[in-house]
Each structure stands twice: as C-alpha cells, then as structure tokens.
Amino acid sequence: MASAAEQLAANLNFGALAKATELKQRIWFTLGALLVYRLGTYIPLPGINPQAVADMFQQQSSGILGMFNMFAGGAVERMAIFALNIMPYISASIIVQLLTAVSPHLEQLKKEGEQGRKTLNQYTRYGTVFLAALQAYGIAVGLEGAGSVVNDPGMFFRFTTVVTLTGGTVFLMWLGEQITQRGVGNGISLIIFAGIVAGLPSAIAGMLELGRQGAMSTGIILAIFVMAVGVIAFIVFVERAQRRLLIQYPKRQVGNRMFQGDSSHLPLKLNTAGVIPPIFASSLLLLPITVANFSSGEGPAWLTTVTALLGHGQPLYMLFYALGIIFFAFFYTAVVFNPADTADNLKKHGGFIPGIRPGERTAQYIDYVLTRITVIGAIYLTLVCLLPEFLVTAWNVPFYFGGTSLLIVVSVTMDTVSQVQGHLLAHQYEGLVKKSRLRGGRRNR
DSSP states (O other), rough: OOHHHHHHHHHHHHHHHOHHHHHHHHHHHHHHHHHHHHHHHSOTTTTHHHHHHHHHHHHTTSSSHHHHHTTTHHHHHTTBTTTTTTHHHHHHHHHHHHHHOOHHHHHHHHHHHHHHHHHHHOOOOOOOHHHHHHHHHHHHHHTTTTSSSSSOOOOHHHHHHHHHHHHHHHHHHHHHHHHHHHSSOHHHHHHHHHHHHHHHHHHHHHHHHHHTTSSHHHHHHHHHHHHHHHHHHHHHHHOOOEEEEEEEEOOEEEEEEEEEOOOEEEHHHHHHTTTTHHHHHHHHHTTHHHHHHHHOEEEEEEEEHHHTTTTTTTTHHHHEEEHHHHHHHHHHHHHHHHHHHHHHHHHHHTBBBBTSSSTTHHOOOOHHHHHHHHHHHHHHHHHHHHHHHHHHHOOOOOOGSSSHHHHHHHHHHHHHHHHHHHHHHHHHHHHHHHHHHHHHHHHHH
16 A cells, blocks of 8 residues: 555646646536535425424435435435436436347447437436436435424426425536536546545444444444455455556558557456446435435335335345346447457457457457456456445444445546546646747758
8 A cells, every 4th residue: 555655646747737738627616516516415305394204214214215325415314406416317227228138220220330329328328307307306306204203285286396306406416517628537437436425424423432432442443444455455355456468569561661560458447337336226225216315215116115125224225236237248349349349459450369269259258358357347346336235234334434335436546547647747738848849940940
C-alpha cells in the first residue's frame, strides 16, 4: 500500500495541475454538479410528513431498502426529490443492452458507430422515464397506504409525486451526462459514489455509538476497520491485475527502409466489467420490491412473502444477488470487449500471438483466455459483494462497511484518478509541442 501511495504521489504532478486550467475547470464543474445533487437529496416531496417517513424508514432500514438508501445518498430516508436516484437509468441500460443481444435492429444500431450509439442512448432515456414513472407511481400508492405519511391523499398527490420523482431521475441522468462530458470521471458512477461517501461519517459515528453503548464490542469494531482496510487493498490489487498476451509484429519494409519486428502486449483486465455487475444486480433486485417496502404490510400476501425472502441475510436474496453478479460480469465483458474485432485489428496491422494463427483462431484464443479470467473476476466480485450480507446478519454493521460500497468507492476513485492523470499527461504534451513550435519559429527567423 505504501509503494502504491508513493507511486500515485509521483504520478500526480501538482505543479502541472496548477497550470492545467482546463483540468481545474473540469474538477470544479464536477464538484459543483455533485454539490447540486447533494442539495437535492434534502428537498422532500410535496405533501408528505417528513417525520412520519423517517419513522417508517427506521422500521425497514435493515432490509434491502437500506441499501437503496445508501445508493441514493440518504434521499430515500428523507423521501427527497432524488429518492429514485439513478437506478431507473441503470435498469433501462440493462434492458437496452439485453435487447441489443437478441434484437437484430438494435444490434445493427450498435454497429453503426457514433450515430447508432446516440440512438441507443435515446432509447435508454425513454426507458428511464417509463421506469421512473412506474416506480414513482408505486411509491405514491405505497405512501398513501402507510398511514399518516401523506397529508392529502388522492390523484393530485400521485400526479405530483410521479412528476417530481421522474423529473428528479431525469435531471440526475442529465447531470451525470454533463459530468462525463464536461467534468472528470464517469458521471453516473460519481453520483452513486457521492451518495455512498456522504453517509460514511454518520455510519462511522453510529458504529462508534454502538460500541459506547455496549451493543458492539471494541474488538469487533477494530476487526471491522481492519477488514475494511484489507478489502480495500484486495480490491486495488485485483482491479490493477492484468493478463498480458504477447503480441509479435514481423519485419516490414516502408519504401527503402526496413523496420525490425517489434513486440507488445494485449492487456486483459482480470475484472473487465468493473463495478457494473453489482450495480446492475442491485438495481434489478431493488426494482420489483420498491413498492412492497413502502406498503407497510398492506399489500398482497405474495408480495409480502417475496419481500421477506429477499431481505438481507436471507439465502434467496444472496443466491439471486450472486447469480446476478456472475451473469452481468460475463454479459458486460462480452459487451465491452469483442475478441473477433480485436483479432481483426491485429491482423490488419500485421500483429499475431506467437503459436496462434491470425484471424479466427486468434479470436478463439482471446475468447478462451478472457473467459477464464472473467470466471476469476466474477468470483472476486461475488465474494466482495456478499461480504456485507454476512456483516449485517452477524453484527448489524452499516452497509457502508460492506464490500459493495467499498468496491464502488475504490473503483470510482481509481478511475477518476486515472482520468486526472490522463488530462495532466495531455497537458504536458501540449506544453512540449508549444515549446517546440516556439523554438522552431525562432530558428526560422
């Protein structure tokens, strides 16, 4: 860990950061956008009793609703305008990507490049609005049936709730896209990251308060902190792990010059899918029971049973969560990395893997290696993300100290730091180019 920190400090040139005006503007824009998001998590829905909502949430915070609240940065607990957070957008993205694998029309759009990607993004936005409106209406109905939560139940309250929550999700979707384009890092991931990090201080204070009251021993608290540090180190190690395939380039002649053969590596990350599988799996598990958690037991009997079986620590929930992570680890890897395209590009540039025939055999070999390392990556994600379930069941530990939250925080931090380093490197190259042009101009004079 010490060497990694020293390397990070060496890579981040703070002098270059001070001179990189565009990068500073991007960082300030990102911080401002996240501040707007945090302010929105404190604006309650119109027509509700905030205290009654808080009391109702305390009765159900240990279930899956608690994890939803963690992703939403506490907006569910306060029933704020951003209570749905970005989860409908993630669910819509899952549906569109699944349909892309089975629909020839969507598959053709995916192959059309930038224009096709824009069309798919538009379909995702339409799906986000539909899912957000559906979930918002279910929440409005559930709140009306929860006793004294709603001041004036009726169609007007349902309409305003649907419009407010759907508008909040659409605004966050737009805000995430703006952060991605004009800021630093992936906007959607940073919004979830900000929600988790915002709850860390209160989670630490709550756990220390349990220790002060004697509900949790000092040894257990220390063990949790040590385990959190160990999980962070393990996540950093695995996220940086790569399987490098040797690529050989033959000798080639350009004009009258002969260039020697060269070799390089094709890096395959151990966890190609990143943090997407647990977010997708959580989103799908949250979607069908959002209404059930707000119905206070007044819903259908089968819905109450499903909610109980999908509670934290329950075998059925852990099974579905693990299967969802494994499925999306393979699915998303197949979406973001195409062995056939990689093999074709290598063949066009004359590269080959020693001992493997270029073309189809190379694609098969890359797919074989990618499948094997994805198995390891899926097992790693499953182990890390199931850790909070055991903690919640055994010691009633807050979700913030579980593997899912730590995985998201560490992965998003690493990705954002990498992008900052990329901007700094580009700025340094631009400075060198300008200096060379100035020197060339002076010599010509």
